[in-house]
Amino acid sequence: MPARWMPLALFLSLLLPVAASAEPWPSPGWGLLLSGGGGLFAGKNANTRGHLLSAHLLVATPVGLEFGLALQWGRRFRTTWALDSALSEQAELREHPWGEFRGIAGEARYRFFRDRRVSPWVALRVGRSTSSKIRTDAFAPYRYTNSHLALAAGGGLEVRIHGPLGLTLAGYFQSCDINTRPHDNICTGAGPTVVLSPHLRF
Numbered sequence: 008m009p010a011r012w013m014p015l016a017l018f019l020s021l022l023l024p025v026a027a028s029a030e031p032w033p034s035p036g037w038g039l040l041l042s043g044g045g046g047l048f049a050g051k052n053a054n055t056r057g058h059l060l061s062a063h064l065l066v067a068t069p070v071g072l073e074f075g076l077a078l079q080w081g082r083r084f085r086t087t088w089a090l091d092s093a094l095s096e097q098a099e100l101r102e103h104p105w106g107e108f109r110g111i112a113g114e115a116r117y118r119f120f121r122d123r124r125v126s127p128w129v130a131l132r133v134g135r136s137t138s139s140k141i142r143t144d145a146f147a148p149y150r151y152t153n154s155h156l157a158l159a160a161g162g163g164l165e166v167r168i169h170g171p172l173g174l175t176l177a178g179y180f181q182s183c184d185i186n187t188r189p190h191d192n193i194c195t196g197a198g199p200t201v202v203l204s205p206h207l208r209f
Contacts, residue, residue, distance in 0.1 A: 040075075077113070079109065084104075114132040132179070
């Protein structure tokens with residue numbers, strides 16, 4: 008097994024005994040989920056990997072469907088020197104991340120085994136991403152910003168800890184978070200992402 012999968016395998020091995028022995032919880036009805044956490048995204052190669060923060064506000068229905076708002080901010084680990092913008096009045100180069108994005112989206116989830124302490128779910132997300140990237144083929148590299156449609160699909164495991172407090176391990180495949188060039192619709196995604204988030208259910 009590749010080393011990068013070992014933490015996930017260990018986490019799942021700890022969850023399975025809990026899931027098997029957990030007593031059923033009362034069947035949930037309408038509710039509210041608040042969560043916030045952080046994680047990593049893989050990108051296509053070492054130059055496009057980075058970290059991200061995310062937050063969710065979701066309304067839970069009695070049939071297992073959850074829907075609401077998702078916020079996200081991410082940036083690549085790699086940095087470079089560039090002007091603040093193409094029209095910058097200052098000729099000074101500053102250090103910027105190779106790429107970063109912030110997004111707001113609507114997300115829908117379906118959660119299984121909601122009466123158990125551990126419950127898996129699947130999700131789809133559609134929203135708007137505003138990204139900043141460095142254009143390196145110009146005479147002087149500069150930072151540009153634009154907005155575009157972004158999509159994501161994923162799933163996760165939710166663990167109830169005590170009362171309204173819980174923990175969620177989520178994984179998504181994200182598409183079109185960062186435009187690759189100014190003034191066009193060609194974009195790249197954050198790729199596979201993994202996020203660990205504490206949450207509250209009311």
